[in-house]
Amino acid sequence: MPRFPKPAEGSWTEHYPQLGTGPVSYQDSVDPEFYEVERQAVFKRAWLNVGRVEQVPRKGSYFTKELKVVNTSIIVVRTTSGEVKAYHNICRHRGNKLVWNEMPLEETSGVCRQFTCKYHAWRYDLDGNLTFVQQEGEFFDLDKSRYGLVPVHCEVWEGFIFVNFAKQPEQSLRDFLGPMILGLEGYPFDKMTSRFHYRSEVKANWKLYMDAFQEFYHAPVLHANQSPTAYSKAAAEAGFEAPHYRIDGPHRLVSTSGVRAWEMADEMRKPIEDICQSGLFGPWDKPDLGEMPEGLNPAKCDPWGLDSFQLFPNFVMLFWGQGWYLTYHYWPTSFNTHIFEGTLYFPQPRTPRERIAQELAAVSFKEYGLQDANTLEATQSMIESRVLDDFVLCDQEVLIRHLHAETAAWVEDYRNKTAGV
Missing domain, CATH: 3.90.380.10 (Naphthalene 1,2-dioxygenase Alpha Subunit; Chain A, domain 1)
Known part of the structure; x- marks a missing residue:
């Protein structure tokens, strides 16, 4: 532009x-x-601000963001290494929303060591890796390394957390900001x-x-x-x-x-x-x-x-x-x-x-x-x-x-x- x-x-x-x-x-x-x-x-091509780093002050801090305009919910989390990452808020098993409290459509926040699905207890670490499958032996040739959380492009500028939903962003965040x-x-x-x-x-x-x-x-x-x-x-x-x-x-x-x-x-x-x-x-x-x-x-x-x-x-x-x-x-x-x-x-x-x-x-x-x-x-x-x-x-x-x-x-x-x- x-x-x-x-x-x-x-x-x-x-x-x-x-x-x-x-x-x-x-x-x-x-x-x-x-x-x-x-x-x-x-909205699926531009960089969108979804919050600030103060919302994820320490390892395991997270918040969710409901984004009807792109028809998804995301999890923003500070990982074990201190990096801020974002994932689609969906379990890889049957598509249940992964992180929510009493009301599935309301946003939430907290601190955790891992994310556990409420439906069948699949677990994911803070880097989005699938780490545990209930009754794993019941599945057919399941390779857990292929079923981590779906990442969302995420960059931080001056403490502001931005995400981008394109398969590959057309610009880096800094180039987009100008x-x-x-x-x-x-x-x-x-x-x-x-x-x-x-x-x-x-x-x-x-x-x-x-x-x-x-x-x-x-x-x-x-x-x-x-x-x-x-x-x-x-x-x-x-x-x-x-x-x-x-x-x-x-x-x-x-x-x-x-x-x-x-x-x-x-x-x-x-x-x-x-x-x-x-x-x-x-x-x-x-x-x-x-x-x-x-x-x-x-x-x-x-x-x-x-x-x-x-x-x-x-x-x-x-x-x-x-x-x-x-x-x-x-x-x-x-x-x-x-x-x-x-x-x-x-x-x-x-x-x-x-x-x-x-x-x-x-x-x-x-x-x-x-x-x-x-x-x-x-x-x-x-x-x-x-x-x-x-x-x-x-x-x-x-x-x-x-x-x-x-x-x-x-x-x-x-x-x-x-x-x-």
Whole structure:
């Protein structure tokens, strides 16, 4: 896929001529047939983030991930040698799901020395080797070395665990990430171990929710109730525009300036924010995390608000200028439903007050996330009416244009490669 140059001054969209400036179709968000091809063309070919190494902190630590979009469940485990590996969560005997607790479709985690099937007690070691077969003599010429767990391509970058479901990935993970994402190397991810997690089932196509976080054109309107009426009205009339957008291969970035919450007028802050010294932008006390990587705050905003890195297809890393970050995942479950996951990461709190400040930031994020999700079902229902065939986008919505164009390019590439096969 092509990499786009950094734009000069002027219209962001016009500096990416491959994207055009005309109306955009949302056929890719309402067509069940397109979704079936998208599953093969995108989610079975791209590198997908499924978690972080802190979820498998020691030998034998594991977690499972349910991935309906590729019709499988996987086990991610830290092996005896300390390597992180992934396997399809299926027993080689009769196809039973290997690792689960009371509810087979729910994800689970834990620590073990081996994996034992609940059905007939076949056992596998942490490297996926079949080590024990109940009544092995009853089988016909069974060679256990041929019946280990089915591996999934798995690589780790900066503590993020990625998997790839292609028989042979078309790119290494580093090549797939490219220069813009690799520019984040050196961020202190390993220090961000205070974690808050949210998960929700959303009745909308996965790309529509990604679109909601790819522009700030909506912010003064959709989030107006979070501010005093007079301020919200003025903000809606003035609008908001981020100072920097960037596209690199399949990935995207929007970077914004920020505000220092404690310097805002008293009437613009909630009393709880003053009490806890925290809010949407995070705790007011910024931790000392050392020198930041060059890839952050490319527009050199002062004050800097946030950078939102959109990793194709469905993973977002959002870094806040106040010294913390969060991730979003959008896991399709059908052409018009998906699972949204939001995870916030902070340094470990040193005092109860620091913990409360983090919790307020997490609750504030959840409120804003609910507001962003609130329009999605209404959007999905009406674009499925097909009353309109396409929709106009402004210059600030260039990243939306790119996501849909990139998805279409991957689908077209897949169709060309599989034509006649």
